[in-house]
Amino acid sequence: MTATDDTGVENPKVKPPKKSAAGVPAVMHALEYSLEQTSLVRAAINLLSINQTNGIDCPGCAWPEPEPRKRHKNEYCENGAKHINDEATTRRITREFFREHPVSELAAKSDMWLNEQGRLTEPMVKRPGSDYYEPISWDDVLDLLAAELRALDSPDEALFYTSGRLSNEAAFLLQLFARAFGTNNLPDCSNMCHESSGAGLNETLGVGKGSVSLDDLHEADLVLAVGLNPGTNMPRMLSALEETKRNGGHVIAVNPLPEAGLIRFKNPQKVGGLVGRGTPIADQFLHIKPCGDLALFQAINALLLKAEDAAPGSVLDHEFIDTHTTGFGAFTNHVRQISWADVLEVTGLSREEIEQVVDRVLSSRKIIVCWAMGVTQQKYGVATVREIVNFLMLRGNLGRPGTGVCPVRGHSNVQGDRTMGIWEKMPQSFLDALEREFGFTPPPKHGLDAVDSIRAMRDGRAKLFVGFAGNFVRATPDSELTERAMRNCRLTAHISTKLNLSHAVCGETALILPTLGRSDRDVQATGEQFVTVEDSMSIVHQSHGRLAPASQHLLSEVAIVCRLARRTLCDAPAIPWEDFESDYDVIRDAIARVVPDFEDFNDRVRKPGGFGLPNPVNEYRFNTPSGKALFTSNAFDRIRVPPGHLVLQTMRSHDQWNTVPYAPNDRYRGIRNGRRIVLVNPIDIEELGLVDRQLVDLVSTWEDGVERRATDFHVIAYPAARGSAASYYPETNVLVPLDSVADISNTPTSKGVFVRFEPAEQRSRSLERPNAVIASPAHS
Ligand code: SF4
Secondary structure: OOOOOOOEEEEEEEEOOOOEEHHHHHHHHHHHHHHHOOOOOHHHHHHEOOOOOOEEEOOOOOOOOOHHHHOOOOOOOOOHHHHHHHHHOEEEEEEHHHOOOHHHHHHOOOHHHHHHEEEEEOOOOEEOOOOEEHHHHHHHHHHHHHHHHOOOHHHEEEEEEOOOOOOOOOOOOHHHHHHHHHHOOOOOOOOOOHHHHHHHHHHHHHOOOOOOHHHHHOOOEEEEEOOOOOOHHHHHHHHHHHHHHHHEEEEEEEEEEEEEOHEEEOOOHHHHHHHHEEEEEOOOEEEOOOOOOHHHHHHHHHHHHHHHOOOOOOOOOOHHHHHHHOOOOHHHHOOOOOOOOHHHHHHHHHHHHHHHHHHHHHHOOOOEEEOOOHOOOOOOHHHHHHHHHHHHOOOOOOOOOOOOEEOOOOOOHHHHHOOOOOOOOOHHHHHHHHHHHOOOOOOOOOOOOOHHHHHHHOOOOEEEEEEOOOOHHHHOHHHHHHHHHHOOOOOOEEOOOOHHHHHHHHEEEEEEEOOOOOOEEEEEOOOEOOOOEEEOEEEEEOOOOOOOOOOOOOOHHHHHHHHHHHHHHHOOOOOHHHHHHHHHHHHHHHHHHOOOOOHHHHHHHHOOEEEEEEOHHHHHHOOOOOOEEEEOOOOOOOOOOOOEEEEEEOOOOOOOOOOOOOOOOOHHHHHEOOOOEEEOOOHHHHHHOOOOOOOEEOOOEEOOOOOOEEEEEEEOOOOOOOOOEEEEEOOOOHOOOOEEOOOOOOOOOOEEEEEEEEEEEHOOOOOOOOEEEEEEOOOO
């Protein structure tokens, strides 16, 4: 638990940030946490099968595994081990637990406490007016939910949220059910992370996915790792970057914080990584200001054009540009006019640093750009992705081995869920294929994404929320508003493995439908089943849980969708829900007939390692209106940070998986016993008139005039980029205004929040202002 002083304020311990990631400490922490959670036998079964060809796909993130013959027998990282054994915990939540803890009490508990209570074991209902969950049978809970769905005035009053844990099979059935019911309201966690990537890539290259493989990363001359923190969020990416380095390639890291994994990696799979100094990763580290990435890539592109002017024919790949692209002229006109004063102001970098990048680019034939939420969760997220594509196309860094785009996804099957149709605006061709297969006409009207879903709940336009996995109220922005929106629902239902705040911040009626985890054995009428997932590099493969389920009363997500669909739709249209539930091969056969590139799904996915989905970009085919890749012109307004404000980015700690902190520590950043901390450059601390370790409130300001406040944060002097601040989510989600979203993608701008710091002792005066919103102190 978090150590606090007797006023309830945290008392964090701070050491200098680490300069390397993984190594022996990672192994020790993984084992320690695993054995705290579960038995030696269960932990061992999980760790021996995680990411193996016939084992469990790690739910920790979407990073791919090497091909089977190159796979290590310990093919996982510290965070994967912690996450899978957190799920395999032997702690159980029983009906007695809910009798002892009213919903109002649970709503005031921390995310960590809720997670620590263990696995959910039977369906529960909170009835209108009651403050307690009580047990309910599966038949009754599904009847109740189906009746409430049927009672809606319109199918569009229902929301079906998905987190990226869902398997391909469950995701395919869920979108089928939602569309047969009559709505495209399929918000998902991707709306809040890589929506900007999909939007930018679809527009420019015709496909919203990454184009690279692990082999491409290994053989690249240069990898730019932008706005990501692999040491914590996708640790085995470091093995790939280690291989890039070993093969003579270079890495440039672009991040406001000096993240340990990007500095040096001690690979725990190798003796040299355990006992040696490890491998230096970043050859150059650009400590960019948050939201400066678009300006950086435009400046790089401008310098490449200048180099081409100086030595025509020696810099740009004219054959690629002439043969495969459009829009080059408008792009060059635009980029040649950038203001260097703006670039330097927005990025916080020097011109020399940017020129050094260009020198590396010019000496590299094969370049990959990897990025994550540091790029996507900002106002210009889509524009930045488009500018990255411009950058790669200038020198033909697409389609060839060792080149390409690499959006690094966080949730394990978030990419697969999209492929299966979890999207509020799937293309008409997909809806037509559903119609051909199942004999009904899916609704053509686009549905609601995550941000619009919150607005609809707030305004009473959506009345029923069904969440498949995830923790919606904690993963989303503007916590106070989102919680009010959720409580505004007539019914909320969560299909979950463990308890989280979304069960307690709930609708008038609330349901908990406990489900199997990734590590649980899934046995249906025809025998034991496996599910499939698609990783960040479009490899589709099996996942096969090995453990006895946490309770005999759990249903798989597939079974829950099938039973709910039968009760809600009453066999119209005629869809073989019973067959789907009893044999997942039947689902995969249907997927093969509906989803492009999944022909012979059942056969191909049974091959060790599964199969890769083709990316047309690698065949120089671009599914854009012109049939060519598109150069774009991306204007950026110089971000005007109000005086006395910093640009806040929200982030995870190392001891955290999505919204769940496992401990109040962040080893790589040197933080112990503290979640309510904010990392700030020492010069900024001084200029703001503050001192290191001072207790402050973070106050975000936005054009709606509302001042959102998160209380009692310790300012920590840290080598962060000037003008920036960094603090943990979900505690700081309260500061992200719902309407502050990325252009086009509607992704919350969690990496670009203007905040000021108010000494905590001034709080009572500030709260007298109208429009002040304060986060609920219990879980904020
Ligand atoms: S890198 Fe990601 S998928 Fe791999 S073991 Fe770690 S958390 Fe799991």
